[in-house]
Amino acid sequence: MLEVRDSHAYIGQTYVLKGVSLEVRHREIVALIGANGAGKTTTLSTISGLTRSRRGKILFRPDPDATQRDITRVPAEEIVSMGISHCPEGRQVFSDLNVWENLLIGAYLRKDKQAIQSDLQWVCELFPILGDRRRQSAGSLSGGEQMMLVIGRALMSRPRLLLLDEPSLGLAPILVEVIFEMLEQINAQGTTILLVEQNARMALELAQRAYVMETGRVTLSGTGRELAENEEVRKAYLGAT
Amino acid sequence: MVGYIAQQLVNGLILGSMYALVAIGFTMIYGIIRLINFAHGDIVMIGAFVTLGLVISGQIPFPVIIILVILAGALMGIIIERAAFRPMRGAPQVTGFITSLAVSILLQNLGILLLTAQPRNFFCPDYLQTVFNLGSVSLRTIDLAIVVIAVVLMVFLVLLVRFTRLGMAMRATAENLKVALLMGININRIIMLAFAIGSGLAGVAGMMWGARYGQIDPLLGFVPGLKAFVAAVIGGVGSIPGAMLGGYLLGFAEVLFVGLLPPIYSSYRDAFVFIILILILLVLPTGLLGRKMEEGV
Numbered sequence: 415m416l417e418v419r420d421s422h423a424y425i426g427q428t429y430v431l432k433g434v435s436l437e438v439r440h441r442e443i444v445a446l447i448g449a450n451g452a453g454k455t456t457t458l459s460t461i462s463g464l465t466r467s468r469r470g471k472i473l474f475r476p477d478p479d480a481t482q483r484d485i486t487r488v489p490a491e492e493i494v495s496m497g498i499s500h501c502p503e504g505r506q507v508f509s510d511l512n513v514w515e516n517l518l519i520g521a522y523l524r525k526d527k528q529a530i531q532s533d534l535q536w537v538c539e540l541f542p543i544l545g546d547r548r549r550q551s552a553g554s555l556s557g558g559e560q561m562m563l564v565i566g567r568a569l570m571s572r573p574r575l576l577l578l579d580e581p582s583l584g585l586a587p588i589l590v591e592v593i594f595e596m597l598e599q600i601n602a603q604g605t606t607i608l609l610v611e612q613n614a615r616m617a618l619e620l621a622q623r624a625y626v627m628e629t630g631r632v633t634l635s636g637t638g639r640e641l642a643e644n645e646e647v648r649k650a651y652l653g654a655t
Numbered sequence: 656m657v658g659y660i661a662q663q664l665v666n667g668l669i670l671g672s673m674y675a676l677v678a679i680g681f682t683m684i685y686g687i688i689r690l691i692n693f694a695h696g697d698i699v700m701i702g703a704f705v706t707l708g709l710v711i712s713g714q715i716p717f718p719v720i721i722i723l724v725i726l727a728g729a730l731m732g733i734i735i736e737r738a739a740f741r742p743m744r745g746a747p748q749v750t751g752f753i754t755s756l757a758v759s760i761l762l763q764n765l766g767i768l769l770l771t772a773q774p775r776n777f778f779c780p781d782y783l784q785t786v787f788n789l790g791s792v793s794l795r796t797i798d799l800a801i802v803v804i805a806v807v808l809m810v811f812l813v814l815l816v817r818f819t820r821l822g823m824a825m826r827a828t829a830e831n832l833k834v835a836l837l838m839g840i841n842i843n844r845i846i847m848l849a850f851a852i853g854s855g856l857a858g859v860a861g862m863m864w865g866a867r868y869g870q871i872d873p874l875l876g877f878v879p880g881l882k883a884f885v886a887a888v889i890g891g892v893g894s895i896p897g898a899m900l901g902g903y904l905l906g907f908a909e910v911l912f913v914g915l916l917p918p919i920y921s922s923y924r925d926a927f928v929f930i931i932l933i934l935i936l937l938v939l940p941t942g943l944l945g946r947k948m949e950e951g952v
C-alpha cells in the first residue's frame with residue numbers, strides 16, 4: 415500500500431532522515447518505534463506532504479487493485495484526498511471550534527454529504543463521548559477526549575491509511591488501553607494504520623509488523639513479536655535488563 | 656450638557672465604526688500569518704481616492720460606489736499579498752513587518768507621484784450632506800450611512816466566520832496552520848481571502864474617512880493604520896470581535912477626551928490613546944478578548 419524508498423529529508427539545516435525505507439501493506443497495523451529525535455515524526459511528515467524529502471521516493475496505492483502513485487511531490491491537501499490521513503503528535507484539536515466542527519473539518523475535502531453524515535455517526539459510535547459533547551468547544555475537553563477527537567477527525571476524511579503520531583503521549587495507562595482497543599477496531603473495519611509510538615511494549619503487541627528507527631535510519635524490522643523478543647529492543651525500548 | 660454628551664457619543668460611534676472596520680483586517684491578517692501589516696492603513700487611503708474618482712466620474716449611485724470601493728480594496732489586498740507577502744512566507748516575523756513598511760512607503764510615494772501630495776477636497780453628493788436633527792444631536796446622512804454600513808458589514812463578517820464552511824476553515828487556519836493543511840484546507844486561498852476581506856473593509860473605511868473629514872491626501876493612511884493597530888491590540892490581536900470592540904472603545908475614548916477636557920489638551924489625544932493602550936495591556940496582556948497565541952509561520 416505504502417512504500418517509502420530511501421527517503422532523505424532536512425528540517426532547516428538539520429539532516430534528519432538519512433535514507434529511510436519502509437513498507438506498509440493493506441490492512442496492516444505497522445509500528446514505528448525509536449528514541450526521541452530518531453526522526454519518526456519527520457518520517458510521517460514526509461509521507462503526508464508537510465515536509466519534502468530531498469531524495470528517495472514515496473509510493474502509495476490506496477486499494478490493492480488501484481494503480482500505484484508516486485506521491486513524493488504531491489501537495490499535502492491532495493494526499494489527504496487520496497486517502498492518507500495524518501494525525502499529528504500532541505493532540506492538536508482546533509480549540510476555537512466545537513467538537514462537531516472539528517469532526518466536520520476532518521471531512522473538509524469531501525463532497526458526499528450523506529456519507530459524511532453516516533461517518534459522523536460511525537465516529538460517534540466508536541467514541542460516544544464525542545457525540546455527547548458535540549456543542550462543547552474542543553479546548554474544554556480532557557486530554558483523553560481530545561485524543562479521541564483527533565482520531566475521529568482524522569477518520570472523517572475516510573482514510574485508507576491512517577498515520578498516527580504517539581497517541582499514548584501524556585495519557586493515563588487506562589486511557590491508553592482504551593485508545594489502543596479503538597485502533598484495533600478501526601483497523602478491523604478496514605483502515606490500515608502506521609503507528610509511531612514511544613510506548614513500545616503496547617505498540618509491538620498491537621502491530622503485525624514493526625520498524626525501529628535510530629538517528630534517521632531504520633535499524634531493525636520484523637513482526638511485532640520478533641521485535642518484542644529481540645534482545646536489543648528489549649534492552650533499549652522495553653526496559654529489560 | 657446632556658445634549659452635548661449625546662452628540663459626542665454619536666461622534667464616537669462614527670469614529671469607532673471606521674476604526675473597527677480597519678482594525679478587523681489588521682487582526683485577521685495577524686491572526687492567520689502573524690504579520691503586523693503596517694501597510695494596512697494605506698488601503699484606507701486607496702479606498703478614499705477610489706471613492707473620489709468614482710464620485711467625480713459621474714452619476715454612479717451611492718450603493719454601487721460602496722461595492723466598487725470594497726472590490727478595489729480587496730483587489731489591492733490580494734495583489735499586495737501575492738507580490739509582497741507570499742514570497743516572505745516562513746521568514747521570521749520581523750521580516751514580514753519590514754516588508755509591510757516597504758509596501759507602505761511604496762504605496763504612499765506612488766500616491767504622491769500619481770496624485771501629488773496636495774490635499775484634495777472630497778466631494779460628497781448633496782443628498783449625503785443633508786443635516787437632520789434628532790433631539791439635540793445633529794447628523795448628516797453620510798454619518799448615519801457610515802454607522803449603518805459598518806454595522807451591516809460587520810454582521811455579515813461575523814455570520815460568515817461563525818456559520819459557514821469557509822469561516823470554519825478560516826478559524827481553523829488561524830488557530831493551527833499546520834493541522835489545517837493536514838485537513839486539506841488550501842491555506843493560500845484562506846490567506847488570500849483574509850487579505851481580500853480585510854482590505855475591502857479598509858477600502859470602505861477610506862470612503863468614510865474622506866466623507867467625514869472632507870479632505871484627502873496620499874499620506875492619510877498613517878493615522879487610521881495606527882489607530883487600527885491600537886484598536887486590534889486593545890481587543891486582543893487575532894480576535895475579530897475584539898477588533899470591533901477595540902475600535903469602538905477607541906472611538907469613544909478619543910471623542911470623550913477631546914470633548915470633555917479643555918481644548919488646550921485636545922492635541923494630546925493620540926498620546927492619550929497610547930496611555931489607554933498601555934494601561935489595558937498592563938492589566939490584560941492579551942487584550943480584552945484575545946487568547947494566548949503561539950508564534951506562527
Ligand SMILES: Nc1ncnc2c1ncn2[C@@H]1O[C@H](COP(=O)(O)OP(=O)(O)OP(=O)(O)O)[C@@H](O)[C@H]1O
Nearest residue numbers: 425426428430448449450451452453454455456457
Ligand atoms: N523545527 C526543528 N528545527 C530543527 N530541528 C528539528 C526540528 N524539528 C525536529 N528537529 C530535529 O529533527 C530530528 C528528528 O525529529 P523528529 O521529531 O522527527 O523525531 P521523533 O523521532 O519524532 O522524536 P520524538 O520521539 O521526540 O517525537 C531531531 O533530532 C530534532 O532535533
Ligand SMILES: [Mg+2]
Nearest residue numbers: 454455456503
Ligand atoms: Mg515525534
